Amino acid sequence: MTKRIVMGPFNRVEGDLEVRLDSSEGQVISAEVTSPLYRGFEKMLVGKPMMDALVYSPRICGICSVSQSVAAAYALAGLGGRSVPPAGRHAVNLVHAVENLADHFTHFYLFFMPDFARDTYADEPWYQPVAERFAAVKGTAAKDALPARAAWMEMLGILAGKWPHTLSIQPGGSTRAISRSEKVRLGAIIAQFRLYLERTLFGDTLENVAGLFSADALWQWADQRASATSDFAMFLQVSRKLGLSKLGVSHNLHMSFGAYCLQEGHFLKRGAWQNGGPAVLALDRIREDISHAWYRSAGDASGPLNDFPVPDYDTSGDAYSWCKAPRLDGAPVEVGALSRLLVDGHPLLRELAANGANVEARIVARMLELALIVPQMEQWLAAIDTEERFIDHSPLAEDGEAAGLTEAARGSLGHWLRTRNGEIEHYQIIAPTTWNFSPRDAQGNPGPLEQALAGTPIREGEVEPVAVQHVVRSFDPCMVCTVH
Amino acid sequence: MAKSPPLRLLWLQSGGCGGCTMSLIGAQGPDLVRSLEIAGVEIAWHPSLSEETGSEAASIINAIAEGREEIDIVCLEGSVMTGPNGTGMFHRMAGSDQSMMSVIEKVARRARYVVAVGSCAAFGGITAAGGNEVGAIGLAYDGKQAGGLLGEDFRSGSGLPVINISGCPIHPDWFTETIMQIGAGAFDERDMDDLQRPLNFAGHLVHHGCSRNEFYEFKASAQKLCDMGCMMENLGCKGTQARADCNIRAWNGSGSCLDGNYPCINCTAPEFEEPGHGFTKTPKISGIPIGLPTDMPKAWFVALASLSKAATPERLNRDATSDRLSALGEGKRRK
Numbered sequence: 092m093t094k095r096i097v098m099g100p101f102n103r104v105e106g107d108l109e110v111r112l113d114s115s116e117g118q119v120i121s122a123e124v125t126s127p128l129y130r131g132f133e134k135m136l137v138g139k140p141m142m143d144a145l146v147y148s149p150r151i152c153g154i155c156s157v158s159q160s161v162a163a164a165y166a167l168a169g170l171g172g173r174s175v176p177p178a179g180r181h182a183v184n185l186v187h188a189v190e191n192l193a194d195h196f197t198h199f200y201l202f203f204m205p206d207f208a209r210d211t212y213a214d215e216p217w218y219q220p221v222a223e224r225f226a227a228v229k230g231t232a233a234k235d236a237l238p239a240r241a242a243w244m245e246m247l248g249i250l251a252g253k254w255p256h257t258l259s260i261q262p263g264g265s266t267r268a269i270s271r272s273e274k275v276r277l278g279a280i281i282a283q284f285r286l287y288l289e290r291t292l293f294g295d296t297l298e299n300v301a302g303l304f305s306a307d308a309l310w311q312w313a314d315q316r317a318s319a320t321s322d323f324a325m326f327l328q329v330s331r332k333l334g335l336s337k338l339g340v341s342h343n344l345h346m347s348f349g350a351y352c353l354q355e356g357h358f359l360k361r362g363a364w365q366n367g368g369p370a371v372l373a374l375d376r377i378r379e380d381i382s383h384a385w386y387r388s389a390g391d392a393s394g395p396l397n398d399f400p401v402p403d404y405d406t407s408g409d410a411y412s413w414c415k416a417p418r419l420d421g422a423p424v425e426v427g428a429l430s431r432l433l434v435d436g437h438p439l440l441r442e443l444a445a446n447g448a449n450v451e452a453r454i455v456a457r458m459l460e461l462a463l464i465v466p467q468m469e470q471w472l473a474a475i476d477t478e479e480r481f482i483d484h485s486p487l488a489e490d491g492e493a494a495g496l497t498e499a500a501r502g503s504l505g506h507w508l509r510t511r512n513g514e515i516e517h518y519q520i521i522a523p524t525t526w527n528f529s530p531r532d533a534q535g536n537p538g539p540l541e542q543a544l545a546g547t548p549i550r551e552g553e554v555e556p557v558a559v560q561h562v563v564r565s566f567d568p569c570m571v572c573t574v575h
Numbered sequence: 576m577a578k579s580p581p582l583r584l585l586w587l588q589s590g591g592c593g594g595c596t597m598s599l600i601g602a603q604g605p606d607l608v609r610s611l612e613i614a615g616v617e618i619a620w621h622p623s624l625s626e627e628t629g630s631e632a633a634s635i636i637n638a639i640a641e642g643r644e645e646i647d648i649v650c651l652e653g654s655v656m657t658g659p660n661g662t663g664m665f666h667r668m669a670g671s672d673q674s675m676m677s678v679i680e681k682v683a684r685r686a687r688y689v690v691a692v693g694s695c696a697a698f699g700g701i702t703a704a705g706g707n708e709v710g711a712i713g714l715a716y717d718g719k720q721a722g723g724l725l726g727e728d729f730r731s732g733s734g735l736p737v738i739n740i741s742g743c744p745i746h747p748d749w750f751t752e753t754i755m756q757i758g759a760g761a762f763d764e765r766d767m768d769d770l771q772r773p774l775n776f777a778g779h780l781v782h783h784g785c786s787r788n789e790f791y792e793f794k795a796s797a798q799k800l801c802d803m804g805c806m807m808e809n810l811g812c813k814g815t816q817a818r819a820d821c822n823i824r825a826w827n828g829s830g831s832c833l834d835g836n837y838p839c840i841n842c843t844a845p846e847f848e849e850p851g852h853g854f855t856k857t858p859k860i861s862g863i864p865i866g867l868p869t870d871m872p873k874a875w876f877v878a879l880a881s882l883s884k885a886a887t888p889e890r891l892n893r894d895a896t897s898d899r900l901s902a903l904g905e906g907k908r909r910k
Contacts, residue, residue: 252835
């Protein structure tokens, strides 16, 4: 007999989420994912002076506002007329990396790990130390991690004025030139964060963690760390006991728009990955399906530069979410840190996800990005010549169309815009969680989370199945971005 | 003295971006968890911080809404969504058939203190921009218009109107200090301005403590975003009118919008989201900015400005359109 469970309000995700599950014999048969909030940024932007996109669009999201700024700035830059000086490029990458890494950090400590402190697990042999460390708000980890995170965000006070909703990121670079003394201060903040990661999160150097190239190496490392202070090793221990590598399994195409623009290209490269090999990333084959979302079509459905679905709340049909269903050449796509590292080619992630993306691989990927990107930030900072310009103010073309593509912490983010006489005529946004948490499309294909939830075990008597929570939160969803 | 039981706080989010919570968890000296302890405040439920999810969370919210459980402080982050057509269904509470609008109203009417966190919850904010097709309003204001969801005459159990900690986002201290005042029983009408914004931040102008004040004094103006000069004349800066202490109280350790080289957009004010001009442009009549300091006779301002402009030190003229301060001037740096 099939039983229906409606889960909501789903918390410790950014924004609002409802998950409806049909279950039978102790597992999820199928899932429907609903975003119950709509705000209307795409329409809000139409008719505004084009530079004002840099004020409105970061406010789509308070957790990845810099990513929204970067996408908007790239889109405006795509109209032509400006070139970013190297110091400005490094400054923007640093600001963006601070936010992306803070998101991984916040997700691990505040959103994901507290679920292992639930009473459900009280009888597990590993429970006591995990619960003391990670209990929501009351655990020792919250008291350690919050000050460490706040100190890390001081990078943004210097480089960007404030966070979230900074305005320093512009199509021509960064508004804020830094001095020789500020450069040293920024270096000290990175060093302090590295110290926290090495002493508390990993219990090892970032270089050693980034150099774990196989599953054997990872598990050997985790065993060695069992008695040391290492929050990551604690996660791996729990993950192995609970079999998180077999949970939340999905077999989607993975995609990355490429992260951190350098002179020589993206530091984490752009591309797609499927079934253990590279796949085609045909950017002109991105479409947003609205067959199961509360919208009606108003454009020509030829892609985000011309399509503009408008809200149409009607609960009588197939629609069940404000989230549209973006598809790449008709296929659902998974995005995020795991997808980025699969595309970029990290051998450990390719091994961990060889039999499909899963909860464990998604978490390991985020932790690995912390280990991989902080050392890069040290290099980008070192490369800044404080005597040089940080921004180019040449006039932008006032008529044109362009896409701004980047990687937020949660995956691929795109802004598509068209301008006329310096005003925004058209603006469409596809955010990472729109890909991951999309509803079904006209062909009936479930979105990546809907797919990953199928088969999730439900324990006897559970009303809010804890395994479902692990799967949902393993994507680190950002619902306010999703529906914008 | 016996320790009084902690005040219980319920936090809901609606039509917003979550940025005020994200800003808040960056609280420093002390951090958020410690600040709440000091204030004597315990979280009944917060969407980002609490363990309870789904029906566990809903039962906490419903018990408060139905008066089965007392609540001391209700905070709303994000605007109240009234659309489409007044149904509130642009935001339905997940896991239920109710609009968030109706849930917010129920819990707010049970609270001893109601706090609007951020400009969306206070006035509608950025969610109300661009024709406001979603019908975003604040708890006690719809833009500049008093009323909002709860009505102009609303008073919470303590007798206070909605406390509007506006800002896009809020500075963490604006919230933690207000909560500490409430926890100490030391927050009342005298601690708010005419838009019910706490004076801990609204008692100042953004202009106060601005590191560009020397440029302002001599009307040495920035021309583009990155210049060190005053941004009022050309770049739309509203620091002389905006009520907040951003340049007195550092953001993220050391910054402010103006220190980041961009103008104040007056984000603590109602309707900041629709300035009627580009955010980084200063509207002018005959070359004179129309947004001059509100409490100064215009003729005097113009006269003083032309006098001070004539007396501007060369150092300031040069730095005003430069992306770095020469401080003591060229040639003073040790070679």
